[in-house]
Each structure stands twice: as C-alpha cells, then as structure tokens.
Amino acid sequence: MTRDERSAFETNLNLPCVELAKALLGQLICRRLPEGVVKGMIVETEAYVGPEDKGSHSYAGRRTPRNEAMYMGAGTCYVYRIYGVYECLNISSQESGAAVLIRAIEPLVGVDIMRQRRGVSELIKIANGPSKLCIAMGIRKHDIDKANIMASNEMWLEEGMKVPESDIAKSKRIGLKNAGDWGDKELRFFVAQSEFVSRYKRTLGSG
DNA sequence: CGTCTGATTGTCT
DNA sequence: GACAATCAGACGG
Numbered sequence: 001m002t003r004d005e006r007s008a009f010e011t012n013l014n015l016p017c018v019e020l021a022k023a024l025l026g027q028l029i030c031r032r033l034p035e036g037v038v039k040g041m042i043v044e045t046e047a048y049v050g051p052e053d054k055g056s057h058s059y060a061g062r063r064t065p066r067n068e069a070m071y072m073g074a075g076t077c078y079v080y081r082i083y084g085v086y087e088c089l090n091i092s093s094q095e096s097g098a099a100v101l102i103r104a105i106e107p108l109v110g111v112d113i114m115r116q117r118r119g120v121s122e123l124i125k126i127a128n129g130p131s132k133l134c135i136a137m138g139i140r141k142h143d144i145d146k147a148n149i150m151a152s153n154e155m156w157l158e159e160g161m162k163v164p165e166s167d168i169a170k171s172k173r174i175g176l177k178n179a180g181d182w183g184d185k186e187l188r189f190f191v192a193q194s195e196f197v198s199r200y201k202r203t204l205g206s207g
Numbered sequence: 208c209g210t211c212t213g214a215t216t217g218t219c220t
Numbered sequence: 221g222a223c224a225a226t227c228a229g230a231c232g233g
Contacts, residue, residue: 081224083223
C-alpha cells in the first residue's frame with residue numbers, strides 16, 4: 001500500500017455526513033493485523049448527522065470522553081462499546097459532531113483470517129453487522145478510537161468502486177430507540193443488490 | 208423466512 | 221441505577 005493508493009479516495013473524505021455515508025459504499029476498508037492484512041468492501045452505512053440528530057451520541061451537543069472522536073474532524077475513527085460487549089466503527093464527517101456508522105462489509109482479502117476471528121464458516125455471516133465487522137477486522141476501541149483513517153498505519157481506505165445513486169437503497173436506521181422523528185428518517189444506505197448487508201435488508205429496505 | 212428475546216457490561220446521570 | 225447505533229439462537233409459519 002503506497003501513499004498514492006490510499007490518497008485516491010481519502011482526499012475526498014471531507015464531506016457532509018449523508019454524502020460521506022453514500023460515498024463510502026463500494027470503497028475498501030483495510031486493516032493491518034498480526035496475522036496479515038484484511039480488506040472488505042463497505043456495503044452498508046448509516047449517517048448520524050450532528051447535534052440536532054436525536055439518534056446520535058452527539059445529540060444536543062453532548063460531548064463526553066466516549067464520543068470525543070465525533071468532534072475531531074473528518075476521517076476520525078469513532079469506536080464505541082455497545083451493550084457492554086460489542087464495538088462499532090464510525091468515521092467522522094465534515095460537520096462537528098457527525099459521523100458515519102459502518103454497518104457491513106463484503107470480505108475480500110484475508111477472508112480466512114476474518115473467518116477464523118469470527119468463528120463462523122459462511123462468508124455472508126462474517127461481517128454482515130456493525131459489531132461483526134469489528135470482530136472480523138480486529139477493530140477495538142483501545143487501538144483505533146480517535147485515530148484518523150487518513151493517517152493511520154493500522155487502518156486505511158482504498159479506492160473500490162463508486163456505487164451509483166440508482167444502486168443505493170435507503171431505510172430507517174437500525175436499532176434506534178427514543179429517537180423521535182429522527183428514528184423515521186431514511187439515513188441508512190446500502191448496496192441494493194449486495195448479499196452482505198445486515199439481516200434487516202428485506203424488512204426495512206426501500207430499494 | 209421473519210420476528211422475538213435474553214445476555215451482558217461500559218458509560219453516563 | 222438505567223440504558224444501549226447488537227448478536228445468536230429459538231420459535232412459529
């Protein structure tokens with residue numbers, strides 16, 4: 001991986017939250033692990049657009065040690081622990097307090113490494129959920145939170161394919177409670193024809 | 208195949 | 221003390 005390879009997409013990463021959520025679809029997220037390099041194509045994202053978003057950890061300007069990465073500028077990785085046991089990866093966007101949740105990837109490189117880390121055999125089940133992909137790629141808060149993906153040697157983005165708007169399906173975001181009207185907004189984006197999106201594809205999809 | 212529920216603990220009030 | 225941007229497994233059709 002050379003500086004030039006990674007720069008192709010990453011230099012365009014300073015985008016408004018919804019734009020970033022859609023632009024990340026089709027791009028390759030890459031991670032260096034002791035066992036080798038693993039890569040996957042992002043096929044599902046969600047936008048958490050800022051302090052006005054009642055579904056966001058940054059709602060009402062809330063700023064705590066946990067969500068500090070949401071305020072650290074475009075490209076900052078925000079890794080948080082959820083339900084005490086799992087972790088989720090976000091990438092901050094242009095606006096202060098906004099980030100994109102990476103919800104699913106299609107495993108492409110280092111598939112056996114990821115399969116072993118997850119302990120499942122079926123390819124489709126390796127990373128079809130926000131915490132599953134963190135387990136598969138060894139993304140832990142302790143290592144990754146607050147790192148900028150444009151500068152990190154642990155994680156980076158490579159140019160994949162641009163997914164045309166016509167191939168992007170939308171739905172409500174998954175798992176939100178008490179988000180009011182914001183829970184009804186279509187801020188989840190996924191590759192319509194991909195088999196690697198999380199399990200709510202048919203239930204909530206509009207494309 | 209779709210829907211529901213229990214597990215489990217860091218984080219914030 | 222209550223909650224949570226989830227997951228795996230169980231259950232019913």
